[in-house]
Amino acid sequence: MVLHFLPVRPPARTAGGLDVPADGAAGGPRAGFVVGRAVGNSVVRHRVTRRLRAVVREELGRLPDTADLVVRARPEAATATSEQLRRDLSAGLDRVLGDRPPAPRTRS
Template sequence: MVLHYLSERPGQSAGDDTSPVAARAGFVVGKAVGNSVVRHRVTRRLRAVVRAELDRLPGTADLVVRARPEAADADSAVLHRDLSAGLDRLLGDRVRSR
């Protein structure tokens, strides 16, 4: 999997005074991963795995998880391990804020 991380969201529109409450995550699971059934299964697994790790990110962060073809054969434990390792590399020694 490939992680794209944005620590702070770009400025909101002038009329929007709401502040972000929590980090957001998005998923890209292309046709290279498999057919529709496989892609949806991978997306569901990734969503569950990211939900467990999202609190590691600051509230202003956006994370995009792009699945590679190997994700089609990976179980949730492998996806979780890979996501955890990726976030460790991205965040380094940064303080975890909630």
């Protein structure tokens, strides 16, 4: 698994070309998944995506509210158990986040 981490979202562009601050629409960290054909057929890819989604959901609290995380599955993910995916994600987030404490969660 490969993680791509963006701690702060860039401002969004509107149709008129104006920048809208990302803070106002943060709403919490976001995660996206890339599971390509190399992982397997559509059934396998969807299974991997569901497992990754469940594992990432447990770890979202470690990310700042303005963060974006993209998880790219490698072919080995097709035969990995959920526990192996969980360990890999946790280790990857440890490397990406370093020894940052979890960001305070603010809800409006």
